Amino acid sequence: MAKIKSKFVCTDCGTESPKWLGKCPGCHAWNTMVEEKETVVKTQGVGLRMVHTKEKPQSIIHIESGQEPRIETKMQELNRVLGGGVVPGSLILVGGDPGIGKSTLLLQTSHAMAAKGLKVLYISGEESVRQTRLRADRLGALTEMLFVLCETNMDHINDAIESIEPDFLVIDSIQTVYDPNVQSAPGSVAQVRECTAHFMRVAKIKGIATVLVGHVTKEGAIAGPRLLEHMVDCVLYFEGERHHTYRLLRAVKNRFGSTNEIGIFEMGEEGLREVSNPSELFLSERPLGVSGSTVVASMEGTRPVLVELQALVATTNFPSPRRMSTGIDHNRMALIIAVLEKRIGMFLQTQDAYLNVAGGVKLDEPAVDLAAAVSLASSFRDAPTKPYDVIFGEIGLTGEVRAVSRAEQRVKEAEKLGFKRVIMPEKSLKGWKPPESIEIIGVNTVAEALKAALG
Incomplete structure (x- = not known):
């Protein structure tokens, strides 16, 4: 008889x-241990025979x-995120909120590959073949050449x-697939781990490019143990607001290309x-000649992106002022406000401060510090910024402006979109020649940047 045992498994890391x-x-996560009842079945070692390739060191x-x-698809944004196309034999994990697309x-993508x-082979565990056909219509x-199967x-x-x-395999989704030899419910830690390991062996041995769709938790992370993200070659997140038309495909891990690449879809x-x-x-709805609005040149992987950064500073009615940020790390915003108070002399202790990145983009590089500082100062002084300025640079605690990477690409993107001036770190001007059609202002301190931007 098969021996039934019970154990508790962490849904985040897989610790038993x-x-x-x-x-x-x-x-060290709290309340992540769930009970798993697993039946140990003696198999004939099919999985071991699959991975035995008789290769010598x-x-x-x-x-x-x-x-x-x-394999290049017809979607250039997807090719960019994957690093140039789909690699045969790769295992890709795609996560995103329900209903995001x-x-x-x-x-x-399957249609583009079949064309x-x-x-x-498109395997759906959540929809029938008729429902998949309706979506395809x-x-x-x-x-x-596109084959559809409803099976778990x-x-x-x-x-x-x-x-x-097949040459290309899609599993939608990995949480619905179950292995009969593992007596756990579909979607459990044991099932997801074993099924992913099996598809990894199939992809590597047969050379089939495989895409797994993963559900996400309420915190936004891919459901199941973090072991899944270590097993696969590429992890993609499909982001965006369900009530908005724009979607972002972001690579957070890629063994065949750069990470933090984004592809944008409508x-x-x-x-x-x-x-x-x-x-x-991102700049299509930007207001001109208002205070608190600046344009920052940020790098998303290898792509320069110009984004509007908005700030609002207002007198508080509470003993402690509020600090809220959307799209920028809250701790980074607190650091910038502290620099403005200490080095510039702005009295912000009685002011609420709000910072927002328009368009729903998340900026996590330090090159956005200078633009955030200019936005906060512009709103505090109620001094409008110049509408055709682009600002980027990292701020140190002593008020200095530090150099950032890929300054030439950021400036070329600003020139392409018709901006007239770029305020940037002076140390980033070494080693390349700026274009003549755009004015470059190099600064060494935050005070110099505020003087150039706000007059």
């Missing part, structure tokens, strides 16, 4: 314990090197992979459309 614990000993200098072959994105003559994703049993999925032999009636110029999109 024979008894329930309030605090996980592995990742060889010297690294004798291994052939070269660029990984890639993950299935729409992957069905359009190139590749065999694509709406998106215009009807191709002979791992054994049946293996049979379909053996019969179709959701329409016929699916997702690419946005080729995100800077123009």
